[in-house]
Amino acid sequence: AQSVSQHNHHVILSEAASLELGCNYSYGGTVNLFWYVQYPGQHLQLLLKYFSGDPLVKGIKGFEAEFIKSKFSFNLRKPSVQWSDTAEYFCAVNAASGSARQLTFGSGTQLTVLP
Amino acid sequence: DTAVSQTPKYLVTQMGNDKSIKCEQNLGHDTMYWYKQDSKKFLKIMFSYNNKELIINETVPNRFSPKSPDKAHLNLHINSLELGDSAVYFCASSPFGGTQYFGPGTRLTVL
Numbered sequence: 605a606q607s608v609s610q611h612n613h614h615v616i617l618s619e620a621a622s623l624e625l626g627c628n629y630s631y632g633g634t635v636n637l638f639w640y641v642q643y644p645g646q647h648l649q650l651l652l653k654y655f656s657g658d659p660l661v662k663g664i665k666g667f668e669a670e671f672i673k674s675k676f677s678f679n680l681r682k683p684s685v686q687w688s689d690t691a692e693y694f695c696a697v698n699a700a701s702g703s704a705r706q707l708t709f710g711s712g713t714q715l716t717v718l719p
Numbered sequence: 720d721t722a723v724s725q726t727p728k729y730l731v732t733q734m735g736n737d738k739s740i741k742c743e744q745n746l747g748h749d750t751m752y753w754y755k756q757d758s759k760k761f762l763k764i765m766f767s768y769n770n771k772e773l774i775i776n777e778t779v780p781n782r783f784s785p786k787s788p789d790k791a792h793l794n795l796h797i798n799s800l801e802l803g804d805s806a807v808y809f810c811a812s813s814p815f816g817g818t819q820y821f822g823p824g825t826r827l828t829v830l
Contacts, residue, residue: 647809648762648821650820692760694762705750705813705815705816706767706775707752707762707764709763
C-alpha cells in the first residue's frame with residue numbers, strides 16, 4: 605500500500621514570498637501524483653497532477669510541482685504567494701495500474717499568507 | 720451545472736440515529752468514492768464503486784453501508800451513529816483510473 609508524508613504541518617508566509625511544500629510518497633510501483641487545495645469551508649479542488657511525461661507540471665493559479673522519481677518526491681512550488689492562497693494543501697497519490705485506484709492523501713499543510 | 724453534488728451540506732443528529740448522505744455526479748464518470756475527513760483534516764478513503772460494483776471497502780465499521788443505485792449516484796447510510804462519526808464526508812467521482820473530482824462535503828455532527 606502507498607503512503608504519503610507532508611513535512612510541514614503549518615507554513616506562514618508574507619505576501620510575495622516564495623513557497624515550497626514538501627511531499628514524499630512510498631510505493632513500489634508506478635504512481636499518479638496530485639496536489640489538491642481546500643479553501644476554508646470549501647471542497648477539495650485539483651491544483652495539478654502528474655501522470656507521465658515532463659516531470660515539471662504546471663497547474664492553476666501559478667502553482668507548479670516537480671516529480672523527482674529518485675527521491676519519491678512531488679514538491680509544490682509558487683514563486684510569489686498571495687493572501688488568497690491561504691488554504692489547506694494536500695498531496696495525494698494513487699497507483700497507476702490495478703483495479704483499485706483510491707487516493708492516499710498526506711496529512712495536509714495549512715498555508716497562511718499574511719497581507 | 721454542478722459536477723459532484725452532495726446532500727445535505729450539514730447534518731446534526733443524536734447518537735444512535737440512522738442517517739443517509741446522498742451524492743450525485745453529472746460528469747459521466749464510472750467510479751465514485753466516499754472519503755472521511757476528520758477534525759485534523761486527515762482524509763481517508765472509505766468506499767469506491769465502479770459501474771455500481773464495490774471495488775474498495777476499507778476498514779470501516781459495518782454501520783456504514785454504501786449503495787449505488789446507478790453510475791451517477793452513490794449514497795452512504797450510517798446506522799447507530801456514534802460521537803466518533805462526526806466528520807466531513809466527501810464524495811468524489813472519476814473516470815476509471817483518472818483524476819478525482821470532489822463534492823462540497825457533508826459536515827456530520829453527532830451529539
